[in-house]
Amino acid sequence: MITNFVLVGLIEIESFRYVCAFLALALFLVTLFVGSMIVYVTWTDKNLHEPMYIFICILVVNVIFGNSSYFPKLAIDLLSGCSTISLTGCLCQSFCIQLYAWVEMFTFTAMAYDRYLAVGHPLRYNSLMTNITIQKISLAMYVFNVMRVIVSVLLTLRLTFCGVNINNVFCEIMSLQSLACSDITINVIYGTTSTLSVVIVCVLVILYCYIRTVVICLKLSAESSQKALHTLMTHVLAFSIYVVTFLFVNLRYRLNWGSVSKQVDVIIPLIGTSIATTVNPLIYGIRTKALREKILCNLQKIVGKPKE
Template sequence: MENISTTYTNFILVGLVEMESFRFLYALLTFAVYSASFVVSFMIVYVTWTEESLHEPMYIFICGLVLNVMFGSSAYLPKLLIDLLYKNATISLSGCLFQAFCMQSYAAAEVFTFTAIAYDRYLAVGHPLRYPTLMTNLTCQRLLLAIWVFVFIGICGVVFLTARLTFCAVNINNVYCDTMSLLRLSCGDITVNNIYGITWTLFITISPMLVIIYCYIRTIVICFKLPGEASQKAAQTLVTHVIALFIFLVGAMFIAFRYRLSSISLSVTAHVVISMSGMSTSITVNPLIYGLRTKALRIRIARNLQNIFGNSK
């Protein structure tokens, strides 16, 4: 730690310093990742909003998921691009807390949205006759709203407890901010932060995962009992969700793995690679998975793109 009598309000994103040598290449890659993710996500949201035949819970949940992806990617990729282009590696405390709030809200909302999707698929496959009354469009929208309200309240607690700390070091071994990185720079008592953070983290990981595992196991068992065509259709939809969930969990594990390695000598480059891989993988790949593997979305996206390029010609 540096001089404890000094309290810092500006921080250095060391990962950006490490990227300076090839910053234009990294800027190009950042732009490509953000553009691809945003365009595909926007097309999914657009066709879901405009196509009346897609006004069903499953597509509304997917729409909520990719809206969250747009929110999460916009929380750090545009700033990363600007910082690379203008060779800036500093961030204020308020900017750091805001970025941490957005990115951690994205991660928590993603977990709960996957949970809602798992429950929705269980109801659709296990209770097909009652499904239209058990999961209406209004119920689906209320679930998504409740998820965001709950997540925002929970993350506000994390950010508020972090904002009250004093900081005696400035180097963040990353290209973006999160509260865990700030806690490691704190020179005050972080007991309350640790208790709240651990409780919140355990709640948003264990509870959703138990629901997801239960719903998917029950859904798989029911799929085996369905006739051939119905079983194949249900299984295909289920596989799409499982793949997207798996990619997100792998990314989250990468980030968690980075924190667990803080006690050993880990290079800044390794910190950056692990954290960037964790965040960028699900943000980039999951919209593509839903856009390509979900037949109704794929057909309508292709039709809209054909109309756009046809009119331009």
């Protein structure tokens, strides 16, 4: 019975392992710092205790969780020259990365709906989107996605594996399934059905909310419209980057791109996953005016420079 696997992606980038390890640590620390600052200023400033900023915090905390399951291990493996991982470790990393990805998708959906309510129903917004409602939404999406990912992990755990080479720098459920010599029909049906159904529903809800928000913005005053559209464009930018990399990583095994070289097959998801798990805190930290000003103010206090 095979209990250890080889992360071929680590071997493929062996020549650049120190550079890649430095970049992995740098991206992790930058994301951790910016994300922590966003959470801190939102937590300490009562003016930011609004649904939009709370959802941004949920998104940022989830990104930190995803980064923590990906970058530290990548850097340690590259620096130590280790390219193997146990089945238990592989399943744990797969669980964390999948949970991060699905919670991210649901959070974007909740944020789009929140912005639609704020613009489309301003008078009823405070009663429709309360702190209790946010707590219920957050709890529901975590419970739902934890259960979905657990089922996926358990279906993979029952498999018998004939191969050990995982063509990636990290573990994911589909990479393990591709090494199985037992029947994976149930796994494929569950994975494909679950992925497509959730993605389609979430994307349709997001598109509906975006379109309705834009239509409503066209009827508002120039100042109100500009503010709402700026917030909307921030969401669109962050979601677009996420969904492109998410779909590629999830569909590349199902599409069976045999003509793609092993190096390209490793490098593209490496870059894609790195981008998807780092840019969102930077986007919201830079493009959200209230957060940007609070973060800069706190940084000035840290370095001892008075705000001018």
